[in-house]
Amino acid sequence: HLASSLPLPSERDHLRPRIDLIAFMIDIKSKYSLKNVKASLAHVDASFFLGKVCFLVTGVGRVNYCSVEMNAIWNLGEVYCSPVLFCEIELEGIRVATAQRLLRMLQICAGHVPGVSALSFGSLMRRSADD
Amino acid sequence: QENADPQRTAFLLRKQWTLYSVTPLYRFSNAHLRDYARLLSAFIAAEQQKGLAVEVGVELDTKVALSSLPDLKGSDQDQAAILVQLSLRSSASPKNSGEKLIWSGWFCCVSGDDLSENMPEDFTCLPLFLANGAESYTSIVGSWFQKTFDCCFRRLAISPLILSWMAAMWTGCQVDKTESAMELVFSVPHLPQPLDISYAIHPEDAKALWDTVQKTPGEITQEEVDVFMDCLYSHFHRHFKIHLSATKLVKVSTAIASAHCDGIIKFLQSQYLTGVLMLLTELAISQIE
Numbered sequence: 001h002l003a004s005s006l007p008l009p010s011e012r013d014h015l016r017p018r019i020d021l022i023a024f025m026i027d028i029k030s031k032y033s034l035k036n037v038k039a040s041l042a043h044v045d046a047s048f049f050l051g052k053v054c055f056l057v058t059g060v061g062r063v064n065y066c067s068v069e070m071n072a073i074w075n076l077g078e079v080y081c082s083p084v085l086f087c088e089i090e091l092e093g094i095r096v097a098t099a100q101r102l103l104r105m106l107q108i109c110a111g112h113v114p115g116v117s118a119l120s121f122g123s124l125m126r127r128s129a130d131d
Numbered sequence: 132q133e134n135a136d137p138q139r140t141a142f143l144l145r146k147q148w149t150l151y152s153v154t155p156l157y158r159f160s161n162a163h164l165r166d167y168a169r170l171l172s173a174f175i176a177a178e179q180q181k182g183l184a185v186e187v188g189v190e191l192d193t194k195v196a197l198s199s200l201p202d203l204k205g206s207d208q209d210q211a212a213i214l215v216q217l218s219l220r221s222s223a224s225p226k227n228s229g230e231k232l233i234w235s236g237w238f239c240c241v242s243g244d245d246l247s248e249n250m251p252e253d254f255t256c257l258p259l260f261l262a263n264g265a266e267s268y269t270s271i272v273g274s275w276f277q278k279t280f281d282c283c284f285r286r287l288a289i290s291p292l293i294l295s296w297m298a299a300m301w302t303g304c305q306v307d308k309t310e311s312a313m314e315l316v317f318s319v320p321h322l323p324q325p326l327d328i329s330y331a332i333h334p335e336d337a338k339a340l341w342d343t344v345q346k347t348p349g350e351i352t353q354e355e356v357d358v359f360m361d362c363l364y365s366h367f368h369r370h371f372k373i374h375l376s377a378t379k380l381v382k383v384s385t386a387i388a389s390a391h392c393d394g395i396i397k398f399l400q401s402q403y404l405t406g407v408l409m410l411l412t413e414l415a416i417s418q419i420e
Contacts, residue, residue, distance in 0.1 A: 029291075029320070029379060030376065030377045030378075031360075031364075031376035031377075032374045032376035032377035033377070035376060063290065064288035064289070064290045064392070065290065065291065065379065066290040066291065066292045067290070067291040067292060067295075067376075067379065067380065068292070069292060069353055071353070
């Protein structure tokens with residue numbers, strides 16, 4: 001399900017399936033997208049931050065189009081205990097690889113992978129990012 | 132930090148300079164500037180013979196002058212700036228003693244200690260290059276330097292993030308006569324036809340805003356720059372319902388200087404020339420490393 005901001009409209013609450021993973025997309029070329037994500041984060045229930053949230057940063061390929069400071073994004077990942085992924089949407093290879101990664105994460109978050117919980121996977125991803 | 136003698140550097144003001152980063156030059160010496168001028172002149176003549184530059188059919192006498200600008204440095208460790216000037220002396224009127232300056236380029240390093248600190252003896256650090264004039268001459272002069280000193284030139288682009296810093300920094304500078312408005316130009320993405328938004332702010336209003344944001348004079352933090360820009364963006368949004376933060380900041384113009392994201396700069400105040408060069412040197416160094 002794609003949304004430009006949160007909260008989702010309440011009219012369709014009863015028709016909506018369970019949400020297993022929220023991927024917040026931040027376009028590094030737009031300060032507005034970062035502001036939007038920060039505002040939307042306030043509407044997310046705390047239980048999601050146990051491995052069911054990730055930040056997807058796009059537009060990183062061209063460093064000279066940077067309108068958002070990387071430190072602000074790392075900080076966001078730290079504060080919300082969620083991994084930060086990078087994706088260059090315009091390049092098909094990376095786009096496909098990132099989609100596969102997200103799908104794998106979704107499977108874990110939905111509980112379809114026995115022995116791996118969203119929380120354990122999330123902390124695994126964060127620890128490897130620190131290395 | 133020495134301030135460059137305003138009279139000697141006045142010719143650098145109010146000209147549009149295209150920015151490049153240059154890797155350290157191998158076996159370059161200040162003592163051989165005349166020789167270099169001669170060699171470069173011969174190289175240009177050869178290139179012109181090949182028909183690669185400018186007009187064919189007219190006898191072109193391109194005079195090359197290399198000089199040193201000792202005033203443009205930040206610390207004693209910096210190399211003195213080197214100026215290259217190309218002038219045209221048309222042989223059609225040999226009695227005409229006037230030469231027309233057709234192209235200028237200068238290498239400089241202002242407070243480039245980060246780069247020059249660990250540099251071996253044979254290398255000269257002049258990471259910033261500024262060019263004014265036809266692109267064809269820039270490319271010829273650039274190729275000669277690259278071949279002769281084994282260095283590499285790259286266009287220096289300025290990101291919207293850095294442009295915001297410049298907007299904040301330069302707004303805070305004290306200028307005697309603030310006649311020129313502060314102008315920010317934004318390019319709107321994802322539209323079928325390109326759209327540019329120009330946002331002009333009265334310099335006194337901008338300075339007043341910056342003064343309320345900046346906590347320690349002489350120090351600027353990323354947070355302060357963000358607050359400053361956000362105030363300008365929300366003011367604009369209130370009037371025009373457009374989120375400037377979703378667009379790309381492409382140009383910043385203040386009384387001190389104007390900068391474009393394609394790596395083009397114009398110096399407007401000699402008082403702050405060294406200050407702006409220091410920032411540009413830092414950008415050039417980070418592009419090299």
